[in-house]
Amino acid sequence: MPSNTRSKATGQNSDVTLLTDILAIKRTARNDPKRTACENPARKENHRPVNSAEIIEISSDEDEEPVAPKRPAVAASSKLRNLQDKIMQLEKENERIKKENEEMRKQQAVAADLEEQITCEVCSAKLWSPFILTCGHTFCQQDLENWFSTALRQHRNVYPHYNVNTIPVNVYGIFQQLPLPPYTCPKCRQSVRSKPIQNFAVKGLVRAVAGQSGETSPKKPADATNVWGQFFPAQ
Ligand SMILES: [Zn+2]
Ligand SMILES: [Zn+2]
Known part of the structure; x- marks a missing residue:
């Protein structure tokens, strides 16, 4: 069939x-x-x-099946490479940040040192009107005026006839040269026998630093050319 x-x-x-x-x-x-x-x-x-x-x-x-075990191995290897690359990038970034921090620390130290150099040791304000003494120390004009005024006042308590530019006559009708007031440096106490001199370097520095933050001189002090004449005789 x-x-x-x-x-x-x-x-x-x-x-x-x-x-x-x-x-x-x-x-x-x-x-x-x-x-x-x-x-x-x-x-x-x-x-x-x-x-x-x-x-x-x-x-x-x-x-x-023979292909399956290879795929995770390849993927893992790729992931490992990516992680190694990322670690290297992070290490480089870390180095860069360290250098920046070190640079910033140095700049801050310089800025702090500069700030100290332009700060008056008497009034702790910026030396807007700085004057240097024979010892080398610099102070504000106003501080030195006050300091010398005190010395002059105390000196006149001892020598009531003292005048900076005249030689008084004594009780015997004889001109008697009186000693100068014992002016000193407010810091090192070294004797000051001549007029303070304007410190132009510090004056310029104060204005340059203050200018960075838009700060301006608070007030203009009295004309320095006439100020010291009340304390020191004309040369
Ligand atoms: Zn001062
Ligand atoms: Zn001094």
Whole structure:
């Protein structure tokens, strides 16, 4: 019978294909230690017939498996390189910040030193009108005026006839040169025998530094050319 023969032949072909697939799966399973180890023992006992859909699915997994372990390794290597690059960048950034901080610290030290140089040691204000004494110390004009005024007043308590530019006559009608008031430096107490001199270097520095912050001289002191004449005789 042609139909029976065809049907039988088709059935035999199907059986041969199924058997071939099963053998292929078993071979693969034997050769794959991982798969054998992971195999569920419960499934071993359950010898149900294998259906073709399962065979195809498992075979598909087997084909991809050799590639799978390589991908995480490549990704991890790439991540490691990225992290190493980032660490290097952060180290460079850290070095740059360290140098900037060191530079800033130096500038702050210079600024603090400069601020000290332009600050009056008597009134702690900026030396807007600085005058230098023979000892080398510099003070505000106003501070020196006050300091010398005190010395002059005390001197006149002892020598009531003292006048800076005249030589008084004594009780015997003789001109008597009286001693100068004992003017001294407010800091080192060295004797001051001549007029203070305007310190132009400090004056310019004060204006340059103050100008950076928009600060201006608070008030203009009295004309210095006439101020010292009340304390020191004309040369
Ligand atoms: Zn001062
Ligand atoms: Zn001094």
